[in-house]
Amino acid sequence: MDFKQQLDKYVDKINEYLDRCITEKELPEKPLYSAMKYSIMAGGKRLRPVLSLAVCDMLDGNVEEVLPFACAVEMIHTYSLIHDDLPAMDNDDFRRGRPTNHKVYGEALAILAGDGLLNLAFETMLESIIKSGDKEQAARAAGVIATASGSKGMISGQVIDLESEGKQVDTDILNRMHRFKTGALIKAPVVSAAILCKAEADDIEKLDSFAENLGLAFQIKDDILDVEGNTEKLGKKVGSDADNNKSTYVSLYGLERSKEILSDVTKKAIASLEKFGEKAVFLKSLADYLLVREN
C-alpha cells in the first residue's frame, strides 16, 4: 500500500469512529448534537489521530485500543477550534471552507458544543480505561493527553497568543506559544499511542523528539501558508496574520529563512525515526507530505 492509500485508510477509520461517537438525539437537546457533529465531521486532515494510528502500527500495537485515545485528541483539537473562532477570540467566519460553528448555530450553542466535545473526549478515554486490560497504562496515556490540552499545555498557548495580539514578540515567546498551542497536541497523540503500545523509554524519547520537530514544522508551514497560500485551497482567508499584526515565523525571520528552518526541522523529525528502520516509512512520508501541503 502506498502512502496516500494508507493515509486514506487511517482517515476513514477515524471518521467512522468519530461519527459513531456522536449519535443524533431527539429534541429538546438535538441542536447540541447537531452543532457538535457539524464541527467534528467537517473533514480536516485528521493529522493528530493519524499520528497515533501510525505510531501504533509502527510499534505493532493494537489499533482498536489506540483508536479511542486518537479520536479523543481530535475531539479536543476540534473543540479548541470552535472556541478559537468565536467573536471574543479570533472572530473567524470560515474554517475548512465552511462557515464556523457560531456562524451556523450561534455563539451560545458554539460555546456549549465546544464544551461538549472536550467533555466527550474524556468520557471516551475513561470508558476505554475501564475496559482496558492494563488500566494504569491506559490512564497514563489519557493523562498525557489531559496535560497537553489543559492549562499546562494548549490553553496556555492560546492565552500567550491572546496576550501577544497586536504586538511583535521575541522568538522566546513565539516558540513558547507554539510549543504550547500547537506542539503539545501534536506530541500527545504520538506519546500516548507509544505508551499504549508498551514502548520502551528510549523509543518514547525518540518519538517525543520526532513529534516536537514535526509540531514546529507544522506551525512554520502554517505561517508560510498564511502568506503565500491559496484562499480556496486553505478554506480560509490568506494574510490574516499580517492583518492582525500577529507575530509569526515569517514576520520574525522573513519568508526565505522560514522555509530553510522548515526544511531543517522536518529533516530533524525524520532523523529521530532512524532506529525504527523500514517500519517508520509511513511516518517519514507523513513528515514530507506536511512539508508540501497546501492547506
Add this chain to the structure above:
Amino acid sequence: MDFKQQLDKYVDKINEYLDRCITEKELPEKPLYSAMKYSIMAGGKRLRPVLSLAVCDMLDGNVEEVLPFACAVEMIHTYSLIHDDLPAMDNDDFRRGRPTNHKVYGEALAILAGDGLLNLAFETMLESIIKSGDKEQAARAAGVIATASGSKGMISGQVIDLESEGKQVDTDILNRMHRFKTGALIKAPVVSAAILCKAEADDIEKLDSFAENLGLAFQIKDDILDVEGNTEKLGKKVGSDADNNKSTYVSLYGLERSKEILSDVTKKAIASLEKFGEKAVFLKSLADYLLVREN
C-alpha cells in the same frame, strides 16, 4: 461536632485542596491562572464536594481518596458558571456578589479559564486513577462524573434552557432541563463517592434517590429565591427569571404550591437515608439546611 462545625470543616478542606490545584504561574500565561483562580476561589457553598465528603464519612471511606474527585466536580461546576455568565449565554454581571469572570478578565480569557477548569477536573481525576489501589473503581467514579457533566448530562440541560428562552415550557421539559442542568451534577458527587467507598448496589440506589430529590429541591428553592430572595444575600439580582420570561417551578405551579413541592421532595430525600441510621445525620441536616438557605 454540630452540623455547622462539620460543614465548615468540610468546606475548609475543599478550599485548601482547590487552592493547591491552581498554582499561580509567571508571565506570559499568568492571566489564565489568575482568571481560573478568581472563580474557583470565589467562595460559594461547595455543596457538591461537601456531598462527596459527607457520603464518604457516612460509609467509612477514605476521605483523601474521595477529595480529588469531589473537587473535580466543583471545578466542573465553576467552569459551567463562567461559561453560563458570558454575554452570549445569560449575560450576567454579578455572581456570588462579585463581578463575573468576563467582567474582570474579558470574554476571551473567561472562555479559556472555563475550558482550563473543565480540563483540570479531568487532569486531577486521572492523576488519582493512576495512583489508586483500585484503578477500575476510580475510573468508574470518574466516568460517572464525566457522563453527568457532558452532553448526556449538564450540557444538554443548558441547551434545553437556551432553547426554552422567552417561552413557557411544560412540566416535562422543565423537569428534563433541571434533571440534566442541576440534578446530574448533584447526583454525580454522591454516586461517585459511594463507588469510591465500595458501597453495595442497594446503598448506591438509596443514595441515588437521595441525590435525585435533593437536586430537585435545590432547583425549586433556587426558583423561589429568585422571587422572594434578598439581592444582597443572594449576591445577584432577584427577579431575573421573570424578567427573562423563564419557565420556573414558580411560574408553572405558583409560589405556594412550589413551597409544598419543595417540602415534599426534601422529606423524600431524607427518607431515602433511613437505612443508614445515625450515620446519616449530617446528610439529613444538610437537606434541611438547603431548605431554609437564603442564597
